[in-house]
Amino acid sequence: MSRFFKLLRYLGPYKWNVVQNVLFNVLGAFFALFSFAMIIPFLQVLFENQPMVTEPMEFSFKTEYFFHTLNYLLSKVMLTYGKPMAMVMVSVMVVFFSLLKNGFLYLANYTLAPVRAYTVRDIRREIYHKIIRLPLSYYSEARKGDVMARISNDVQEIEASIMSSLQMVFRDPLTIIIYMSFLMATNWQLTLFVLLILPVSGLLIGRIARNLRKKSFRGQQRLGTVMSVIEETLTGLRIIKGFNGEDQMESRFGDANNRFARMMKRIMRRRQLAGPLSEFMGTIVLMLLMAYGGWLVLSGQNGMTSESLIFFLVVFSQVITPVKNFSNAWFSIQKGMASVDRVDELLDADERIVEVPNPIPVKDFTDAIEFKNVTFRYDEEDVVKDVNLKIRKGQLIALVGKSGAGKSTLVDLLPRFMDPVNGEVLLDGVSLKEYSLKDLRNLMGIVSQDSILFNDSFYNNISFGAVDPDPSSVDEAARVANAMEFIMETPDGMEESVGDGGNKLSGGQKQRISIARAVMANPPILILDEATSSLDTESERVVQDAIEHLMKNRTSIVIAHRLSTIKNADLIVVLDEGRIVEQGRHEELVMIEGGVYQRLHSMQSF
Secondary structure (H helix, E strand, C coil), X not given: CHHHHHHHHHHHHHHHHHHHHHHHHHHHHHHHHHHHHCHHHHHHHHCXXXXXXXXCCCCCCCHHHHHHHHHHHHHHHHHHHCHHHHHHHHHHHXXXXXXXXXXXXXXXXXXXXXXXXXXXXXXXXHHHHHHCCCCHHHHHCCCHHHHXXXXXXXXXXXXXXXXXXXXXXXXXXXXXXXXHHHHHHHCHHHHHHHHHHHHHHHHHHHHHHCCHHHHHHHHHHHHHHHHHHHHXXXXXXXXXXXXXXXXXXXXXXXXXXXXXXXXHHHHHHHHHCHHHHHHHHHHHHHHHXXXXXXXXXXXXXXXXXXXXXXXXXXXXXXXXXXXXXHHHHHHHHHHHHHHHHHHHHHHCCCCCCCXXXXXXXCCCCCCEEEEEEEEEECCCCEEEEEEEEEEECCCEEEXXXXXXXXXXXXXXXXXXXCCCCEEEEEECCEEHHXXXXXXXXXXXXXXECCCCCCCCEHHHHHCCCCCCCCHHHHHHHHHHCCCHHHHHCXXXXXXXXXXXXXXXXXXXXXXXXXXXXXXXXXXXXXEEECCCCCCCHHHHHHHHHHHHHHHCCCEEEEECCCHHHHCCCCEEEEEECCEEEEEECXXXXXXXXXXXXXXXXXXXXX
């Protein structure tokens, strides 16, 4: 039940739309009743059983008053204009009441439209807000395709469930209550008979829906697997084609797709059983009602007439529709609850990287960055182990070591992409956790090995993150990064799109745009994560020149595989299996016999 109320929480901002929807549905149900009520006088006129009523009745909230007044008006018309005109009058009233009924139903759906559109928007916004705040370590375990499935398909399932819950909680119960109250006032014996039979169908439907939620959860998980394969295919298309892996990937996708389809087949079959089952049960109840009501008419008990029985059956047939909708809504809600579970699983994920209350604002640093007894692990094994390191302002620090030594993880602790599990990182003697997260990251510019560009213009990629950027500053950043020349060679210059992930550019050009973005941010601390390792010699020379311009008058932390690029570093830190094993200047480290740095240097020299 708590999950159900979680589903309804999304309706909170639109409660007035919900109130209007309920009101218009109630009015629609009332006018539907009035149009059905005209059946009795129509049949009475047709079969010449219409009683003449010459005196009006004192007003009261009873069905007796409604029928008496209707018969009084009809009698006046029959006495004045004859029976044909009376039938015309009844027909016009039916059309009029039908117009009001359908008009109010349209208004009910009209007020519901913003709820449908904006709840989906709100859920997606909440999920996206969470996605960009989860730590990078979360995505080392979660599949991107599964996250995409949650923000797309699961959200649509929740939207369908919200609409179904709106019907199940507000519209259909009220409609059933209105109709059943009217039927009770018309003939309480027949109505009581109905109330004794209807719960049987509810029990049957409840038994079928019991495990639908569990199956739906597994179905959404399998859709996440399908989306993951698609995401990996689009990302690795060059490798797939280059290694003739099309058949292998098609087989992998086909397997995931078939498993999802088989699960959805079982879910759909169970879900589609709700409508036919409820209709069949309704037919059984209707036939039993006709038999019992016919016996009351023929036996002359309870004052039941043939016209009253037909009217009762017509109104009861309208109860079957909301009862059927109620059962369908229950199935839809059970399916949607599985999506709520999956979305909540993402929304409840531990963000870990959070600000303290009243964080310290910081615009610059004056002394040093210090790692004190820092340890970090992703799962069980420590990636960074008991690291102690001090980086003075203005220094150029190089981190070297074999792949997997913990270099990238160590620098990821500076902008607080992750937090250490033991020890702490200090900036000017204060723990990074005490600072404003936004201010802290404003101090740092990052140029990584993989140039991350967005499918946007050169201008927007270079000025990314800047508030109201100055065009002249963007141009200057491009010039410093040696990127202005190739930008101006494109048809639209700065407004030219770089393509999806920068695929319209070469590796060196993408890297120079990344450097221009860092120049534009003008950070006092610069992090270069193997920024030239994937480039050819000519591109590396151009990019290295841009990097040297960028590093002037900044504190720089460089991760490098090519030792030739960091010979002039103020301090070289050698990492091995997460620990600092050597540190010093290039000239000192190459002299250490049997040292890690000497071995790396010898291999690259050879």
